[in-house]
Amino acid sequence: MDYRRTYVRDLFSMPPGSSTSAYGWVKTRRDSKGVSFVQLSDGSCFRDLQVVIEAGSIPEEQLKLLTTGACVRFDGEVVASPAAGQAVELKATGVEVFGPADPTHYPLQKKGASFEFLREIAHLRARGNTFGAVFRVRSQASFAIHKFFIDRGFHAIHTPIITASDCEGAGAMFAVTTLLETPPHEEPEAVLKARPYLQDFFEKPAYLTVSGQLEAETLALGMTNVYTFGPTFRAENSNSVRHLAEFWMIEPEMAFCDLDGNMNLAEEFLKEVIGFLLERCAEDLEFFNQRIEPELLTTLHHVVESPFERMTYSEAVKLLEASGESFEFPVSWGSDLQSEHERWLTEKKVGRPVILTDYPKEIKAFYMRLNDDDRTVRAMDVLAPRIGEIIGGSQREERLEVLERRIDELGLPKEAYWWYLDLRRFGSAPHAGFGLGFERLLMYVTGMKNIRDVIPYHRAPGQAEF
RNA sequence: UGCCGCAUAGCUCAGUCGGUAGAGCAGCUGACUGUUAAUCAGCGGGUCGUAGGUUCGAGUCCUACUGCGGCAGCCA
Numbered sequence A: 001m002d003y004r005r006t007y008v009r010d011l012f013s014m015p016p017g018s019s020t021s022a023y024g025w026v027k028t029r030r031d032s033k034g035v036s037f038v039q040l041s042d043g044s045c046f047r048d049l050q051v052v053i054e055a056g057s058i059p060e061e062q063l064k065l066l067t068t069g070a071c072v073r074f075d076g077e078v079v080a081s082p083a084a085g086q087a088v089e090l091k092a093t094g095v096e097v098f099g100p101a102d103p104t105h106y107p108l109q110k111k112g113a114s115f116e117f118l119r120e121i122a123h124l125r126a127r128g129n130t131f132g133a134v135f136r137v138r139s140q141a142s143f144a145i146h147k148f149f150i151d152r153g154f155h156a157i158h159t160p161i162i163t164a165s166d167c168e169g170a171g172a173m174f175a176v177t178t179l180l181e182t183p184p185h186e187e188p189e190a191v192l193k194a195r196p197y198l199q200d201f202f203e204k205p206a207y208l209t210v211s212g213q214l215e216a217e218t219l220a221l222g223m224t225n226v227y228t229f230g231p232t233f234r235a236e237n238s239n240s241v242r243h244l245a246e247f248w249m250i251e252p253e254m255a256f257c258d259l260d261g262n263m264n265l266a267e268e269f270l271k272e273v274i275g276f277l278l279e280r281c282a283e284d285l286e287f288f289n290q291r292i293e294p295e296l297l298t299t300l301h302h303v304v305e306s307p308f309e310r311m312t313y314s315e316a317v318k319l320l321e322a323s324g325e326s327f328e329f330p331v332s333w334g335s336d337l338q339s340e341h342e343r344w345l346t347e348k349k350v351g352r353p354v355i356l357t358d359y360p361k362e363i364k365a366f367y368m369r370l371n372d373d374d375r376t377v378r379a380m381d382v383l384a385p386r387i388g389e390i391i392g393g394s395q396r397e398e399r400l401e402v403l404e405r406r407i408d409e410l411g412l413p414k415e416a417y418w419w420y421l422d423l424r425r426f427g428s429a430p431h432a433g434f435g436l437g438f439e440r441l442l443m444y445v446t447g448m449k450n451i452r453d454v455i456p457y458h459r460a461p462g463q464a465e466f
Numbered sequence B: 001u002g003c004c005g006c007a008u009a010g011c012u013c014a015g016u017c018g019g020u021a022g023a024g025c026a027g028c029u030g031a032c033u034g035u036u037a038a039u040c041a042g043c044g045g046g047u048c049g050u051a052g053g054u055u056c057g058a059g060u061c062c063u064a065c066u067g068c069g070g071c072a073g074c075c076a
Helices: A060-064 A115-120 A129-151 A188-194 A213-223 A259-280 A282-291 A296-305 A313-321 A339-350 A400-409 A414-425 A438-446
Strands: A019-031 A035-041 A049-054 A071-080 A088-099 A206-208 A225-233 A246-255 A309-312 A354-360 A376-384 A388-395 A431-437
Touching: A019 A049, A035 A071, A049 A071, A115 A129, A129 A225, A129 A259, A129 A282, A129 A438, A213 A225, A213 A246, A213 A414, A213 A431, A246 A259, A246 A438, A259 A282, A259 A296, A259 A354, A259 A376, A259 A388, A259 A431, A259 A438, A282 A296, A282 A438, A309 A313, A313 A339, A313 A354, A339 A354, A339 A376, A339 A388, A376 A431, A388 A438, A400 A414, A431 A438
Parallel strands: A049 A088, A309 A354
Antiparallel strands: A019 A035, A019 A071, A035 A049, A071 A088, A225 A246, A246 A431, A354 A376, A376 A388, A388 A431
């Protein structure tokens, strides 16, 4: 056995008469008087292979083992199918059962199960249509993202996953410590209190990263265009269909780039990645369009073909105030937009992705470049129909005095930012970048409604099985 | 974390006014020469999430707890 062999995907284009083997897992078996049919899947593509087993061609006791979930190899001949539903099929001459699956205990069945149930058996769900398709799209999307940046001369960089500075300011963090190596019955809280952090592994508090942005900026101011694509952790107690405690984030950072350039990159990025997937994952996306989100292909093509709407936060607030809609939360300049506001803008008002810019400085991070009005910053959020905010970014504050003033205003520990401020002290440059949640992109592209269903094993409050 | 909802067969669900539980699928047995979520006949399958309470009687009403889901917030 070798990975270089025929996959189910390949069988569909083999000429009738070819002798071959097919490895995979049984989805269903249908029996008739003199013939049985097995749907075989190996995850190499969306389609199943129909295997035809004529009576007597394999031993009766082997046939009985071919139940849903069983892992097998069929040997046989590719033949033109006489029935509708598939062009070719495999006429079996032999079978080897690698792993039977007792049908009275195997939790999957040929009929669909709820996503909630499948989450509980996440170790088996990749065998079904939906999750096979999700994870194939995830793989291709990952490739498309790297290709997009590498094609444009960006350098892939790896920012640290463990960070010893509490200054990223993007939400609650997971502590990283070796102080808990003592057995739990020795009361870890007491241990933590009794022993100063000086005795911990890093000799200071350490955390899992919530963003690689600040580190990415340091590489951009030396290598010009860089990007990260790695795991990110947020310890927020958030229980929603679009948040995870562990997720993958893409963060490009560009020197000699302003907010307009940043918006151009974000728009190009979404268009190219989605366009790539429309081509490369056509069968999988067709499935999502039929079974998950009826408007999927229409909206994806629309995103690829039409320019994104761009407006300032202030313009958006005016539109919302004039909308006549009765929102649960009132709209007023200076407060952050609620989900319902973002949804109205992108779904009802514009009907395609919208980029909002120039938010009030009070509701955005300290590192965003201050506008001349001294009230707004060069921030941008890309909002997409169905899922809301998909990208958040900004032009960064490159002026040392302004950045120091912002840090002081917000009462942040300036000493901790010494290296970040050094960038502005020595050879500072206008620069910009954004962050994109990989799983949010996958939700958008597949139409899946819950972020927990676009990652193999989700991490959320109280959820760390597998 | 707040609000709302749900929890009944392996899965998806129904269960009326409170009267000791039902369907489809899956499983098992059989029928059928090519099926496509095959079809047809028969069979088995339940401590109704847990613990209390009200009642002659609770799947059904009440309380608490647990689990899950949705919405909101936090954001990517």
